[in-house]
Amino acid sequence: MSNFIPVSETYAIGSDKLQWMVLKSRKVVDKETQKTTKEWVSKSFHGDLDQAVYELGQLLLRTSGSKNSEELQAAAKEISTLLSQKFAQSSSIKIG
DSSP, X not given: OOEEEXXXXXXXXXXXXXXXXXXXXXXXXXXXXXXXXXXXXEEEEESSHHHHHHHHHHHHHHXXXXXXXXXXXXXXXXXXXXXXXXXXXXXXXXXX
């Protein structure tokens, strides 16, 4: 993996030479040693960083567990703040 940017304990954005990925962590238990390790699994693939950040934001909002519009708006604001802090410069990155 070329880039790996943790966003939370559960989600990250990574890349290889072809694409950006939204990653989700999962715990894996070694059957022999019973030790638990964290593994990152790709959930979606994107052509550029802005698309990956947008999709992660949408995923976080869809799984926020909001029960009404006020909770949804609060979740959207919290997610926006989190992603803005992690990726403040991403929208200004232009290649080509």
